[in-house]
Structure formats: C-alpha cells, structure tokens
Amino acid sequence: MIVEDKSKLRYVSKDIPRKDGVEKVTGSAVYVADMVLPGMLYAKVVKSPYAYARIKSINTSEAEKIPGVRAVITGKELNYKVGLYVVDKDILAKDFARYQGEPVAAVAADSELIAEMACEKIKVEYEELEPVMDPREALKPDAPLVHPDLGNYSYMKGVFQPRPKTNIPHVQKIRHGDIEKGFKEADLVVETSFYNPPVQHVALETHVAITQALPGNKVLIYTSAQSPFTVRSLFSVCFGIPLENIRVKVPYVGGGFGGKAGIHLEPLTYVLSKKAGGRPVKLMMTREEEFNTIPSRQGLYSDFKTGVTKDGKITALEANYYWDAGAYADYGVNVGRAGAYAGAGPYEVPNCKIDSYIVYTNKVFGTAYRGFGHLEVLWGIERNMDIVARKLGMDPVEFRMKNVLRQGAYTITGEKITRSHGHVYDCLDAVAKDIKWSGYKSEEEREKEKKTGKVRGKGVALLHKAPAMPTFTSTAIILKFNENGSVDLMTSLTDYGQGTYTALAQIAAEILKMPIERINVPWDSDTSFTPYDWQTVASKGAFMSGNATIAAAEDALRQIKEIAAQVLKCDVADLVCEDEKVYLIHNPDEYLEYKQIVNGYVYPDGTSIGGPVIGRGRYIAQGLTNLDPETGQGLPALDWTYGAHGAEIEIDIETGEIHVIRLASAFDVGQTLNEGLARGQIIGGVIQGLGSALTEEFKFSKDGKFLNASFVDYKILTAKDLPDSMEQYLIENPQHDGPFGARGVAEHPMISVPSVIGNALYDALGIDYFRLPLTSERIYFGIKSGKKEYHD
Amino acid sequence: MIKPVAYFKPGSLKEAVEALQTENAWPLAGGTDLLVNMRNGVEHPDLLVDIKGLEELNVFEVDGKIIIGGNINLNFIIDDARLRKVCPVLGQSALTVATYQLRNRATLVGNICNASPAADMAPALYVMEAEVVVSGPQGERHVPINEFITGVKKTSLKKGEVVLRVEIPNPKVGKTAFLKKQRYRGHDLATVNVAGIANPDTGTLRVCIGACAVTPVLLKGTDELYKSIKDVDELADKVSELALQSISPIDDVRSSAEYRRDMTAVYVKRLVRTICS
Amino acid sequence: MKEYTKELNITVKVNGREYHESVPANMTLLQFLRNKLLLTGTKEGCGIGECGACTVVMNGKTVTSCLVLAAEADGAEIRTIEGEAKGEKLTALQESFIKYHGEQCGFCTPGMIMSAQNLLDRNPKPTREEIVEAISGNLCRCTGYEPIIKAIEAVAEKGNR
Ligand code: FES
Numbered sequence A: 001m002i003v004e005d006k007s008k009l010r011y012v013s014k015d016i017p018r019k020d021g022v023e024k025v026t027g028s029a030v031y032v033a034d035m036v037l038p039g040m041l042y043a044k045v046v047k048s049p050y051a052y053a054r055i056k057s058i059n060t061s062e063a064e065k066i067p068g069v070r071a072v073i074t075g076k077e078l079n080y081k082v083g084l085y086v087v088d089k090d091i092l093a094k095d096f097a098r099y100q101g102e103p104v105a106a107v108a109a110d111s112e113l114i115a116e117m118a119c120e121k122i123k124v125e126y127e128e129l130e131p132v133m134d135p136r137e138a139l140k141p142d143a144p145l146v147h148p149d150l151g152n153y154s155y156m157k158g159v160f161q162p163r164p165k166t167n168i169p170h171v172q173k174i175r176h177g178d179i180e181k182g183f184k185e186a187d188l189v190v191e192t193s194f195y196n197p198p199v200q201h202v203a204l205e206t207h208v209a210i211t212q213a214l215p216g217n218k219v220l221i222y223t224s225a226q227s228p229f230t231v232r233s234l235f236s237v238c239f240g241i242p243l244e245n246i247r248v249k250v251p252y253v254g255g256g257f258g259g260k261a262g263i264h265l266e267p268l269t270y271v272l273s274k275k276a277g278g279r280p281v282k283l284m285m286t287r288e289e290e291f292n293t294i295p296s297r298q299g300l301y302s303d304f305k306t307g308v309t310k311d312g313k314i315t316a317l318e319a320n321y322y323w324d325a326g327a328y329a330d331y332g333v334n335v336g337r338a339g340a341y342a343g344a345g346p347y348e349v350p351n352c353k354i355d356s357y358i359v360y361t362n363k364v365f366g367t368a369y370r371g372f373g374h375l376e377v378l379w380g381i382e383r384n385m386d387i388v389a390r391k392l393g394m395d396p397v398e399f400r401m402k403n404v405l406r407q408g409a410y411t412i413t414g415e416k417i418t419r420s421h422g423h424v425y426d427c428l429d430a431v432a433k434d435i436k437w438s439g440y441k442s443e444e445e446r447e448k449e450k451k452t453g454k455v456r457g458k459g460v461a462l463l464h465k466a467p468a469m470p471t472f473t474s475t476a477i478i479l480k481f482n483e484n485g486s487v488d489l490m491t492s493l494t495d496y497g498q499g500t501y502t503a504l505a506q507i508a509a510e511i512l513k514m515p516i517e518r519i520n521v522p523w524d525s526d527t528s529f530t531p532y533d534w535q536t537v538a539s540k541g542a543f544m545s546g547n548a549t550i551a552a553a554e555d556a557l558r559q560i561k562e563i564a565a566q567v568l569k570c571d572v573a574d575l576v577c578e579d580e581k582v583y584l585i586h587n588p589d590e591y592l593e594y595k596q597i598v599n600g601y602v603y604p605d606g607t608s609i610g611g612p613v614i615g616r617g618r619y620i621a622q623g624l625t626n627l628d629p630e631t632g633q634g635l636p637a638l639d640w641t642y643g644a645h646g647a648e649i650e651i652d653i654e655t656g657e658i659h660v661i662r663l664a665s666a667f668d669v670g671q672t673l674n675e676g677l678a679r680g681q682i683i684g685g686v687i688q689g690l691g692s693a694l695t696e697e698f699k700f701s702k703d704g705k706f707l708n709a710s711f712v713d714y715k716i717l718t719a720k721d722l723p724d725s726m727e728q729y730l731i732e733n734p735q736h737d738g739p740f741g742a743r744g745v746a747e748h749p750m751i752s753v754p755s756v757i758g759n760a761l762y763d764a765l766g767i768d769y770f771r772l773p774l775t776s777e778r779i780y781f782g783i784k785s786g787k788k789e790y791h792d
Numbered sequence B: 001m002i003k004p005v006a007y008f009k010p011g012s013l014k015e016a017v018e019a020l021q022t023e024n025a026w027p028l029a030g031g032t033d034l035l036v037n038m039r040n041g042v043e044h045p046d047l048l049v050d051i052k053g054l055e056e057l058n059v060f061e062v063d064g065k066i067i068i069g070g071n072i073n074l075n076f077i078i079d080d081a082r083l084r085k086v087c088p089v090l091g092q093s094a095l096t097v098a099t100y101q102l103r104n105r106a107t108l109v110g111n112i113c114n115a116s117p118a119a120d121m122a123p124a125l126y127v128m129e130a131e132v133v134v135s136g137p138q139g140e141r142h143v144p145i146n147e148f149i150t151g152v153k154k155t156s157l158k159k160g161e162v163v164l165r166v167e168i169p170n171p172k173v174g175k176t177a178f179l180k181k182q183r184y185r186g187h188d189l190a191t192v193n194v195a196g197i198a199n200p201d202t203g204t205l206r207v208c209i210g211a212c213a214v215t216p217v218l219l220k221g222t223d224e225l226y227k228s229i230k231d232v233d234e235l236a237d238k239v240s241e242l243a244l245q246s247i248s249p250i251d252d253v254r255s256s257a258e259y260r261r262d263m264t265a266v267y268v269k270r271l272v273r274t275i276c277s
Numbered sequence C: 001m002k003e004y005t006k007e008l009n010i011t012v013k014v015n016g017r018e019y020h021e022s023v024p025a026n027m028t029l030l031q032f033l034r035n036k037l038l039l040t041g042t043k044e045g046c047g048i049g050e051c052g053a054c055t056v057v058m059n060g061k062t063v064t065s066c067l068v069l070a071a072e073a074d075g076a077e078i079r080t081i082e083g084e085a086k087g088e089k090l091t092a093l094q095e096s097f098i099k100y101h102g103e104q105c106g107f108c109t110p111g112m113i114m115s116a117q118n119l120l121d122r123n124p125k126p127t128r129e130e131i132v133e134a135i136s137g138n139l140c141r142c143t144g145y146e147p148i149i150k151a152i153e154a155v156a157e158k159g160n161r
C-alpha cells in the first residue's frame, strides 16, 4: 500500500510523541527488573573461571546448609538441551565448561545476598583444557573441538548444515554467476582482509527473568525479552511442555538490540523454581555477567578478492567470512547466513562466490545484535570499495555510483531489483552533498595539514539490510473497541524503545479515521492474550505489524459499516468514515458514531443488532524462499532498506585521537511513519555504531579470560562523545507492499558507521586501517608505523 | 553484592580512631572506591567507620596554606572560586575524575588513599608539594605526599590511622596545568596524566606523571633544565626525555606500555609548553 | 571493646515524606529505595557508579545511589523520579523529554531526568557544554543523547518548571 497524496495524511508521517512517554519520564513504567511476586526467590549463578575446562566435580553441600537457600542445581541433574537453530547448549554446563563466564551451578534463595553467598560456597573442581580462541585456528584439522558431539545434535534442517567432528555449525555458501569468468574479465584484482572484535549490546536493563513452575505442568514467565512467542516455543521444545501450558509475559523492556531475542534465563529459572517447590524465581544478570555470561556480537575475519574493469565495473567478488561464534551457535549461525547473502554490499556483482564459516571457539557466544551481521561484513565491504576505487584511480563515490543496485539488476542471491526497491544512489547522493565531498585530498595537502598537528578527512559508506527471518514469518493484530468507541491495539510485538507501538497506533488512527489519543496500545505482551507474532527482531515490526494493523483496521471498518448499512438502510458502498463517524456519502447529516456500533447497535425501541466489533489483521511474509544450500540462490529478503553515511573527522596526529565533526546519514525509508521517532532511532543507532567504530571491543587474555567485563574498561559512548553535528535524511521511494510504503529502519543506522570513519581516516592520514575499533592507540601506531597500510 | 558489615558513625575523632583500631575496620568517606571494591568482593571490611561526621575533616582553607579536609568532595574543589584562583590545577584535575554524580561523593583524600597509580589528583599534589596530615593512636603526623603513596594501592597509613586533611604549605606561585590522556571523552581512568608548575622567578619547574609506574613519578632535575634552556620547545623535548627515563609503564587492558610511553612524551611536551611559555 | 552493629535505624525523607526504617548496614540507598520503599523508578544499570541509572538527589546533590549506603542517608533528604511530577502535572523537563523523544526504552530516563533537573535547579540557563557535563555520567544506549540534550536546552530556553 503506498500513499497517493501525502498531504492527506493526518497521523502517519507526523512527529507524534511516543505512547509510553508519560510512564517512562515518571519512572512508573514497570520492568521485569522492578517486579516482585509473592513468595519469590532470587537466583545467582556460579560461573566457570576457565575458557575451556572439564568439570570434574561439583560439591554443593556447604551451600545447601545455608539458611534461606531453597534450591541448588548443577548441570548433572538437567537433561535438557536448548538451541535456536543448532540445539547445542545445556541449561548449565555439564562435563565441559566452554567459555569463561558460563554458568555451571545455580542457587535460589530467599534473598539475592543469600544466593550469592551460597554460590561462593559451591566447590567446583575443574581440569583446565587448552581453549581455542581464534576462529581461524579453530578451523585447522588438529584444533581442539568445542563440541565433540556436534554430529549428534539436532538442528533446523534445510537451512543449516553442521559439520560433525569440526568446529563448524554452519557454512553459508553463495554462488552467483561464474566467478572464474568474472576474474578473467577483470583488468584489476584487489585483495583485502579485515577484522571486527566481539562486542556487547549493553542494554541498560540487563537480562532478567522471573519464572514459576505451576502445578499441572504449567509455567508462568515474566521476562525482559524481545520475543515472547519464541521464548515460549523454545521453552516448550526444551522441556516437552505443551505450548498452551506456558504463559510468557513481557512488560516494559529496558533495551534489547537483539540481545534479548531468543531464549536466555527462562529455562534456568524454571528448573530452580521446580526444585524450590514451585516458588517463582528471579534471576537478573549483574552488569559483569551481562558482558561475560550473556551472549554478544560475534567477531569476524573477512577476506575479499575483487575484480574490476578499468572503467570501474565490478566483475567478480570472492569473499570468505570467518565468524567467531564463541561456544554456542545460538543466533550466530543465522547471522553468518545473513552476512553471506548480504555479503557483497548494495552492489551489482554479476559473479560472486562467498563462503561464510560460522566457527565455534571458547569465547562467550554470539547472538543477534542490531544489524545482524551487516555492520561486521560492511566494515570490510565498504572499506574494500574505497581501496579498490583508489587502486583504479577512481573517486570512491563515482565508483560506488557505477556499481550500486538499480532497477533491473540482480542481487547475489538472484533477486531482481524492482520499482518497489529503494534507491541506494539517492542515499549516497544525499550524504556526499551534505559533507561536500569533492574527492580525496592529495598527499601534499595532507603533509601540509599534518604540520598543524590536526588533519581532517571525509568519507562515505553505504549499507543495506533486509530482515533475516524464516520464509513463513507471520504476525497478527487485534483491535478491540471499548464502550466509548476508543480502541485497544493488541500485539505481541515488543516495544523496547523503537516506538513501534506509537507507529502502529498512528496507522490504526489513520485508517480508522479517529484521533490517535483514542488508540491505546497496552504494554505487556502476553502469549495467552495477545495474538501471535514471531519475534521482535530484524526491523520487520513496523512493516509486518503495520500491514497487519491496516488489515485489522479495515476489518473493523467493514464490520462497522455492515451494521451502519442496516441501520441507515443503505448499501455498505454508500458509507464513508470520518472523525469516528460513519456517514451516508450523499447525505453527511445522516451518520452514526462508532461508539453507537462497536458494542452492538441499539434501536430506539430497544432491539439491538451486531455486537462487539473486533478487528483482526494478519500478515505473512510474501514470496520468501529458503536458500539453495549449495548456491545460496533464493529470495531471503522481505524489504531491503538502503542507506549511506558521510563523515568528516579530525585526527590529532600526535595522539591518534579522532574527533567527529559531522555525521550525516540517509536512509530510503519508503515512507516515514513518524518523523521524530525515525530521527531518534537513527541518531541512537549512529551513536551505537560510533561506539563500535571507536571504543568497543572484548579483550581476552591468552588463556581466554575476559579482561574488560565492566563499564570501567568496556566503554560505550557518553554525551561527551557526540559528533559536533549530525543530520538525517529520510528518503521516500515507497515500498509497494509496505504499510503506506514504509520500510524498516531500526537496525540500519548503526551499520557502516565504522566503515565511514575508516574511510574518512584514510582521507585524513593516507593510511588504511583494517581492524576495529579505531582507538586512538591503534590510529597512533598506524601513524607511527609510517606505513600506508596498518594491519594491527 | 555488598556483604554484611558493621557500620559506625563516630561523633569525635577519638571515637573514630578507637573504632579504626578494631579488627578489619575501614574508614568510609565518599565510598566511591571502597563500596565498589566491597561489591566486587575485592575488599571485605568487618566494620565501616563513617568519618563524614567528623568536624576535623570538614576544614577548607585557602589563605596562606591550602587546607583540604578529608570530607571535601571533588565538586567542591572544582566550584570554589578562591581555590580556583590560588591553585587552579586542583580543580582542573578534579574535573577529569569520574562523573558529576560521583564527584559529589568522591573526596580528594579518598582519591589519594585509594593510591591507584592513575589517581588523577595525585600529580597535582606532588608538584604542589602537598602533605598528608594523619591522625592515629600516636597523635598527628605530617607525611609528604610522595611518602604517603608507597605503591600500587599502598599507602603509609598504619592501622587505626585516618587522614584528616591535605595541606599545601606553600602554594607556589607559577603557571600550572594538568593534562590527561584517556580512551575517550567520557569518564575514564587515565592512560597517562601529567601535572606541572613552572615559576620563572624562582627557576622552579616541577612535573609529575601518573599511571606510568607503581606510584606517580615526580621528575628530578627539571629545575636545572628549566634554568639552562631558554627555548621552550627544546625544554619540552629535554623534559620529555627525562620523563621517559623516569617512568616504567606496563601493558594493561587500557593501554600498551609503548603507547603510555609515547603519550607521556607528547603530554609532557604539551604540559611544558603550556606552563613555560 | 565496643560492639558495632550491622543493623541500624534510619530516618530518611524521600520526596517530602519521612520514613523510619531499620536497615542492614550493607544495604545501599538504591536497594533501600527499590526494595524497602518500593520506589522502583530509580534503576540499577551497573551497581558500581559508572552508568548513572540509579541517580537520585541527596541533600540537593545528585549521587549514584548504588554507591551510597542507606545508613549514610540517615537524616538526609532524598528526591527520586517519583517525586518529580505533581500528580498528573509533569514538570517542564518531563514534558520536554516526551516532546523531543528524550526517552526510548526508558531505563536510563529516571536517572537522566534527575541529573538534568538538578542541573537546571543549580543553573537555570546552562550552556550545551554544561548540559553535556551534567549528563555525561548517565549512560544511554538508545537515544544517542542528542534528543536528550535538545529536551534540556528547550527547558533552559523557556525557563525551568
Ligand atoms: S547503578 Fe549506580 S551508577 Fe550504575
């Protein structure tokens, strides 16, 4: 559905304050972190101090003796496996602890303090084993196996292919065109390699769940999660409990960014609750545990070989991705899959070969993180584009313009770009103009500037991303009417800050022709009450649930009109709706108010017709296919959102410090649903991406110990670290099947922020950097090395 | 979490000193280091002696001597207009410590008692030749700052002693500065921090470097350089050479030793250029 | 030798109301507010003074309540997010946060508002630099801070409250 006349929009596109604003600014929004249930116990976990160890014995007797301890549990007594795509994880480590920070035992007690003191009394005997910390090492034939039993695990067939007796839970292949022919056609072949370290989401509310094992094989779960239905289904599979017996409730969530997709603390709190006689058990991660127990964003090594003609057309791209999945596959395998099918960037690459290896190591495991692999692959892709352009002697903006996907082109999975796709070149154009790009500075200019101690540089970088989700992803919206005609919009999508609930309310108000104030979106998703939604991930919420909202609103209007037609003695086709009223089109004085209809219409004589109106709308992803396991060909993408960043930075050449002067970002959003929320989403994402660019990384000792698992040494940006100025361009080439033409733009802002900084860094210094983050120390040593390429 | 502990808030210094002599008793002032260490299981005091009620620790004077009591927090030091005039380097240093909220609690004395090699208040106190006034069972004693801090997280405080105040007996006239290299602009511990004072009339130049050895390093021989070298760039180079001979930085999670070394050179030069021209 | 106690009686005024409570000496002010008084608007994001989610105003000054013992707050006056709005009437700053999208997930918001309001109380017309200094101890992972700064600037321009 696209908008013919934007001037007619009343709510959609407008800057409308978020629905949950008052609750949040008054501190009255209740998060799971804040909740206490009657009889509730508090849990704490014992964690492995080693990256890889055999668990020889666990003695819990001292802990059990402590007054107030209600349950102590170890992996031995738990015969369950959990996993999203590859079922490889125990609720508590059994036999082997596979990363430092992995829970090996847990306690539920009357207070957090008692639970913590009991944990300190649990004695675990380990035999330390040689860990494998680097995915490239883990691929070697003689590498230690993180999962010797990989061949026996169950997994999602048709999508993933674990390789037994290796450290590889999945390899995603893309084969498009004829790679050899492509390189033969090339006048120039360029090879580059890049690296991103693992990082964390750092939602301000750490992971927390409260679970109660109820009689009758029932379970009640309150969790700070993105996806109540996925928690429920994975939980059901893990314990063999029927879905209808499990109720998952999600109240306000203090940030997610992908880290709260999937399932985390729910199974452990359940087994503790069971052991404690059915009392509810709460487990909240400390910030330190959030870093080294809860999953992160995977590290990535990427290698590119690019073939181009003299006039700047890409003829071939070969890429190898080595993802550092850590100890468990979790979302990592799917991140590696998405990274592969998006692994050539938003460019037309006629001949492409990609192998994306997801590799187990003894690190805290990887999961979904805003961007879902795209920030990682695009760090390399967009740096590579600049390097190739330079080797060709071509301007990097011009080189990109020559190769970007345009209508009629094919992606590397064989998807044809149509009029419904966005325009990546509009985004590039917008940011290049914004930063007044006029080509790289010359070596003389650089040398002259260096004498002042500060050098400036500019750069651009592109990005694209589509939702990574199953072909059959679906969602539903229910609109129920209150007696006064106002509406409750019911969804199981979680709004943990994106503003989706507000956008959905705007859509409902627009279609229902009623004031936005009269549309209520109750917080708390509840699998027993709110309709199915697969997950709140992948930037598909506004798109899919938006379409479902349109359908639900139209369904409600149809019901309203059917009743009105009877009362007003006309055909449904003779009716129009406006201002919560339904009119005769030829006689506006004849109308009924919604509130007269939505709970049954009562005639003056007391007889009545109709009944409560409930609007129901659904949406299921259209036309997606699985990817061919050998070639990766197929249609994985519901909607591609394209974007670009342009940056100007300044480097202190004595210290290597970067100062960001300007960061301009453009996205082809199709149609803006809420301008204020969209800008907010972009600014927040850009700053998160700037963290990945400048400061964020996990550090490990040689023997695999996590060295910076706290805010003291893992730095996310503060208000002091902002660019001098930022700009956001909302470009609107509509997506024909999007709600009002809209596309998702939740994850995209952080993608390619590191790339644009890296590209600007080259312009400033004439040095190529290949590893993130671009700390002042790294930049300084690059300058000190005197080299044009700095690989450390 | 913070483990069970006893708490006592003495009304007099005598009571405080007595309480501090009990087994495993710790003084509690701002608590911004101690409570973190307790939560993290690094320290396990049995008794916290909250010294915030002690009048003796609330002293603050800037006329003649500078006297900063044990309870004076860092925001107070930043905001006090008189101190800013007499000894701006203290406020400059304090402004780089932690966050606004923490500086409402964190004290200058606490910063040096924690004795982190990277303590941001230490270099300024070294160059100002501050003294630490300690009270204990044997009465009061004055300890020069460089004898007070003895190692990583080590001080010369003895059992039962409490720091009453820091004194700067002769607030030197001269140009001062404090510079700090950190990983980003937000609150961070120092990779390197440097403070200095230069007085052309007396020919004194004092430079102290933090985070590059087990204790802050006060350079020796700077006066001679200052007196003999007139060109400020040359002086900056020479002092930075001296600095590199005097420090012994290590690799840690915040920085490599080499980067610390190179940044020491840069920051010392910048410092010297600021205060000597 | 004197016996020192692990449990104390304290009197604290929170948002204008006086509370007399018995608390263990190891209880933080944050735990006291959240677990004893059930004022859960104040959040914990790290427990070590680094994130500012637990910021409250104690005797007119902002503190990270995770690093203050409840015992230390004996006799103190505390202001928390729950005391900002007067009934249905939001403060100008709260209104401004909503208008400029200063909150997303909302978890940092209570601490952020306490820091910002305290700044405006001390300094009704702060510069951008002063705003940044005052809130840089409050980490926010969602908003990128810029909308928050705008929200505070807007109040500063119009006059506080
Ligand atoms: S919880 Fe107190 S500063 Fe983070």
Ligand code: FES
Pocket: A204, A254, A255, A497, C102, C103, C104, C105, C106, C107, C108, C109, C139, C140, C141, C142, C143
């Ligand atoms: S709004 Fe989510 S952390 Fe600030």
